Amino acid sequence: MVRPTMEDVALRAGVSRALVSLVMRNSPKVSEARRSAVLKAAEELGYSPHAMARSLASRTSTVLGVMVSDLHNAFFAEVVDGIDEVAREQGFDIIINTGGRSPARERRALESLLSFRPAGLILLSPVVPATAISKAAEQLPIVLVARSSRVSTVDTVNDDGEQGARLAVDHLVSLGHKRIAHLDGGEGTQAGPRRRGYVTAMEAHGLTPQVVPSEYTDAAGARAIRGLIDDGTLPTAILSCNDFNAVGAISALEDAGLRVPQDVSVVGYDNTSLAALRHVSLTTIDQPRAEFGRLAADALLQRVREQRTEPVRHLLNPSLVVRNTTAPPATSRRSSGSPFPSTAEGDSAGSGSRTADSRAKSQERRSSDQ
Amino acid sequence: MVRPTMEDVALRAGVSRALVSLVMRNSPKVSEARRSAVLKAAEELGYSPHAMARSLASRTSTVLGVMVSDLHNAFFAEVVDGIDEVAREQGFDIIINTGGRSPARERRALESLLSFRPAGLILLSPVVPATAISKAAEQLPIVLVARSSRVSTVDTVNDDGEQGARLAVDHLVSLGHKRIAHLDGGEGTQAGPRRRGYVTAMEAHGLTPQVVPSEYTDAAGARAIRGLIDDGTLPTAILSCNDFNAVGAISALEDAGLRVPQDVSVVGYDNTSLAALRHVSLTTIDQPRAEFGRLAADALLQRVREQRTEPVRHLLNPSLVVRNTTAPPATSRRSSGSPFPSTAEGDSAGSGSRTADSRAKSQERRSSDQ
DNA sequence: TCTATTGGTTGGAGCGCTCTAATGCTGTAG
DNA sequence: CTACAGCATTAGAGCGCTCCAACCAATAGA
Numbered sequence: 033m034v035r036p037t038m039e040d041v042a043l044r045a046g047v048s049r050a051l052v053s054l055v056m057r058n059s060p061k062v063s064e065a066r067r068s069a070v071l072k073a074a075e076e077l078g079y080s081p082h083a084m085a086r087s088l089a090s091r092t093s094t095v096l097g098v099m100v101s102d103l104h105n106a107f108f109a110e111v112v113d114g115i116d117e118v119a120r121e122q123g124f125d126i127i128i129n130t131g132g133r134s135p136a137r138e139r140r141a142l143e144s145l146l147s148f149r150p151a152g153l154i155l156l157s158p159v160v161p162a163t164a165i166s167k168a169a170e171q172l173p174i175v176l177v178a179r180s181s182r183v184s185t186v187d188t189v190n191d192d193g194e195q196g197a198r199l200a201v202d203h204l205v206s207l208g209h210k211r212i213a214h215l216d217g218g219e220g221t222q223a224g225p226r227r228r229g230y231v232t233a234m235e236a237h238g239l240t241p242q243v244v245p246s247e248y249t250d251a252a253g254a255r256a257i258r259g260l261i262d263d264g265t266l267p268t269a270i271l272s273c274n275d276f277n278a279v280g281a282i283s284a285l286e287d288a289g290l291r292v293p294q295d296v297s298v299v300g301y302d303n304t305s306l307a308a309l310r311h312v313s314l315t316t317i318d319q320p321r322a323e324f325g326r327l328a329a330d331a332l333l334q335r336v337r338e339q340r341t342e343p344v345r346h347l348l349n350p351s352l353v354v355r356n357t358t359a360p361p362a363t364s365r366r367s368s369g370s371p372f373p374s375t376a377e378g379d380s381a382g383s384g385s386r387t388a389d390s391r392a393k394s395q396e397r398r399s400s401d402q
Numbered sequence: 403m404v405r406p407t408m409e410d411v412a413l414r415a416g417v418s419r420a421l422v423s424l425v426m427r428n429s430p431k432v433s434e435a436r437r438s439a440v441l442k443a444a445e446e447l448g449y450s451p452h453a454m455a456r457s458l459a460s461r462t463s464t465v466l467g468v469m470v471s472d473l474h475n476a477f478f479a480e481v482v483d484g485i486d487e488v489a490r491e492q493g494f495d496i497i498i499n500t501g502g503r504s505p506a507r508e509r510r511a512l513e514s515l516l517s518f519r520p521a522g523l524i525l526l527s528p529v530v531p532a533t534a535i536s537k538a539a540e541q542l543p544i545v546l547v548a549r550s551s552r553v554s555t556v557d558t559v560n561d562d563g564e565q566g567a568r569l570a571v572d573h574l575v576s577l578g579h580k581r582i583a584h585l586d587g588g589e590g591t592q593a594g595p596r597r598r599g600y601v602t603a604m605e606a607h608g609l610t611p612q613v614v615p616s617e618y619t620d621a622a623g624a625r626a627i628r629g630l631i632d633d634g635t636l637p638t639a640i641l642s643c644n645d646f647n648a649v650g651a652i653s654a655l656e657d658a659g660l661r662v663p664q665d666v667s668v669v670g671y672d673n674t675s676l677a678a679l680r681h682v683s684l685t686t687i688d689q690p691r692a693e694f695g696r697l698a699a700d701a702l703l704q705r706v707r708e709q710r711t712e713p714v715r716h717l718l719n720p721s722l723v724v725r726n727t728t729a730p731p732a733t734s735r736r737s738s739g740s741p742f743p744s745t746a747e748g749d750s751a752g753s754g755s756r757t758a759d760s761r762a763k764s765q766e767r768r769s770s771d772q
Numbered sequence: 773t774c775t776a777t778t779g780g781t782t783g784g785a786g787c788g789c790t791c792t793a794a795t796g797c798t799g800t801a802g
Numbered sequence: 803c804t805a806c807a808g809c810a811t812t813a814g815a816g817c818g819c820t821c822c823a824a825c826c827a828a829t830a831g832a
Contacts, residue, residue, distance in 0.1 A: 081517070084455075084517075085454075088452075088455055103483075106473075109472075109474040130486070132486075144497075148518070305474070310653035311653060311681055
């Protein structure tokens, strides 16, 4: 249970501790003979450098801290993949901590990450107050992903939520929809731009926006739909604030005997793996997640190594992925809803024909039902 | 960009560095006057202790390392929740790293975690070779979750995969199924027990096991089903190695024009959030995930604090969650498949009637189709 | 009054490493 | 033969902290 130290290696190789240190950081100013002797000794002892002692002594760190606001959301896993890729290329390690979407727990996670004095921090969709972030930014470089900031010491990587919402609205309008509601993400990060984009796009088309309060969850989506049905204000198309919300909305619609997409079209946001499942086959807005991670890591490393000080604001273009939850609206004559579901396919792998198929079935059943 | 040190706090509070140290570790042997003076100074300077220096000096660590083999899988998120809960209670922090299911990357993640000299390590379903694990176990306590080990220095927390598979088979048999295939998890961790449990249970019922090679993925499940259809060996029920595999299997079945559960019943394994979605509503085997995490953290902390040396082997009982992908098999007369899908509901929240509904529809459509 | 005792406080060594400046050693030029 | 590079190597200080032993009142016991 006790790891060998540099001293042990030095002793065994018959050199000084400093020389071992040079070899470990593969300095060029070491003779081949000594280098191999040291390497051999290290190997025999199973020595590997103590990262903390190293970083303490060098007053630098080769660690990037990553705070994932919600481990349950696969969205972040792909961002982490992108971060990891770049970090590894550049010889940095990452350590992750999670806040479980609770500000208190997230704050703790932040403290914990900070206590390791990493070279920098990447926060994925943090929910802590902005002040906590700018306070941390006084101590080390910070990059925010999926959350914006005006602080000049922090960089941000976001998708253009306004544009994403606009893509969705344009798609629905081109299918012939006029009444399109937005299930709003409320306080959720990025909910603002999406809502703005939706409103702007609706108005650009000369349509009346209908913003329905909701949240980034399955249950909230279902609840919002039930509310609309009860109010008698259900439109022909729904733009959800994210995929989870959309799936909840679809469930509630179908529970109410409505067909998706024949009676109501639904568009999600995020293109999570959930949306791609054939079973769900959700039309949605895709964000380049791994690219988020890569850009975030790049931005951070630029601050760390090149001492950049001007803030970077990446705003990536989202794209529309058409699957099987959107179709032209039913005409006013009830029995003859549009017979052809959308079959355009926006992503290469994944969603097959199953859902379209089952929708066709559900349509038939309904017409025989009433 | 420079954090204050203990020295700074001591200076400002007019005490020695050692006293500040005592206050930071809230030692009882400090007078109230001094304590509050130090706390005030620390507050004013925005001081927080340097975890690495602390652990270097004390030769102990209050950090638990967690290696998550796959961040994309929400299964692990819940285990981490459990770990975090216990760790936090006991004053430990956790740092996470991920291996992305690649042995090479996982090895690197392990090295990285090790370089922080944490008090112990919890590995969630690791894919590195056993030798790598036992080597690491010489340096610090290790707990394995969802992977077994014979090494006496490592503890393990698993579900009883044999029992889980047996529950699934019993359920299917009780519905009247006789031909039940198992889509096998191959090399995947825990695939062995599940396969054994399946085979044993089948034989106990006097039935012939049919083990089909597959993997823990969506795509693999679909592929396996297509193979069975091509061979003409498709049974009336499928027990998948996990939920992802099951969802892939369902897609492939429905692509082939078969109805779930009327033509074929499908049971998953893991009860992921995916399974609970109304859209999917998968009958599956639930594992107490948060409990896995809690037990793992407990076991680790026992080794760390109480110097326990005898290995602990937790084997938790899984449970069956019946949703809407299982039903009695169709009788031989093709047109009159069992008309009633299972409606038993194993979990309180979540899956509603939508899926059962759409299955009913799909059945109708099929009878009118051919 | 003197010695123990106790509770509070402090100096200093040291954790495993890096980094600077200094050292020893060769080889070449003056 | 001395001088001086130029290179490989090393001693030693120090990173921010903990921990031990020593210290210093202030009180208690004799």
